[in-house]
Amino acid sequence: MEEDDDMVKEGLMASQREIFSISGPIHLTSIDWNNTYHRTSVASCLVQAVYTLERDRQQNRIGLKSQAHHWWEFFNFTLAETLIDQSDGSIYGAVFEYKLFSYNYHNTPYSKTPPLHVIAFRGTIMKRHSRSRDLRLDLRCVRDSLHDSTRFVHAIEVIKTAVAKTGNAAVWLAGHSLGAAVALLAGKIMTRSGFPLECYLFNPPFSSIPIEKLVKSEKLKHGVRFAGSLVKAGVAIAVKGRHHHNKGQEDDSFMKLASWIPYLYVNHLDPICSEYIGYFNHRNKMFEIGAGKIERIATRNSLRSLLSGGGGGGGSSCSDSSSEPLHLLPSAYMTINTSKSPDFKRAHGIHQWWDPMFTGEYVLHQFNQ
Secondary structure, three states, X not given: OHHHHHHHHOOOOOOHHHOHHHHOOOOOOOOOOOOHHHXXXXXXXXXXXXXXXXXXXXXXXXXXXXXXXXXXXXXXXXXXXXXXXXXXOOEEEEEEEEOOOOOOOOOOOOOOOXXXXXXXXXXXXXXXXXXXXXXXXXXXXXXXXXXXXXXXXXXXXXXXXXXXXXXXHHEEEXXXXXXXXXXXXXXXXXXXXOOOOEEEEEOOOOOOXXXXXXXXXXXXXXXXXXXXXXXXXXXXXHHHHHHXXXXXXXXXXXXXXXXXXXXXXXEOOOOOOXXXXXHHHHHHHHHHOOOHHHHHHHHOOOHHHHHOOXXXXXXXXXXXXHHOOOOOOOOEEEEEEOOOOOOHHHHOOOHHHHOOOOOEEEEEEOOOO
């Protein structure tokens, strides 16, 4: 066993978490596209496929030694395109095509059709071949400058090309961690351009102070967030009062974004994404105490963008999604994993989302005008 561990560390063999027959949801022999767990499992496994594609590349695993293809072939997908980061040559994403897709699927308000294409993005891999580039992009997420990276520019072009060929209804986005940030930003831009996409965001980074993990007192959490909402609303009124002629365009752009409801997956023990829990809970709390008007204004704006002259994130062009904080998200179907995780790696990992045994909460957060 120790010899096997050494071989994994040295890159001579795949880890168990990369082997589909050991770590994948092999019980899902038939996919019901109306079943949320099934769709979640497919999306998260295709993200894992991208991780494994890159690990296959790094470890020079080819032919029978390669592991990635099992993660998409099991669900009847093919690899249509591999997305390469030009800065380091790493595989950061992939376009998968569903072999059984048909445009004749019976689509009703109560049925879900499978995608023709799923465009999936991996997160950070802490190995020497990709670590440096991935960490630099992680910092861009914190600074809300991911949109300027060559990786994101390439990703959004691939997405636009796919949508132009097949229509937005046939395209899904999926990503984990850094990859979820790419998918989220791309989803917001596409939505504001009039092409909303079904989007699966696993453990996306929250680009602000993680109050949910840093502050234990619920009263203090609410106090901090209430003060933040009050300041944002006040600054927004002061700044936008000077630009009243843009208000109609800003309202239209924001309501387009508010109508988009991505699938958001967070673990309550993961400091990278757990603040989304508090972010949405705070908004509900504000309406409960009668401060809904303040929160509506605060939700539509970011303090950083307001103070820098960016208009707060409610502007009229799709580039406004780039100038606002990544976490500015009006609506979401949120799944919270409330299971106990032994360590950060498990709490932040992708494998938890196809585990049928995890304990979760499911909440629809929808912004109302």
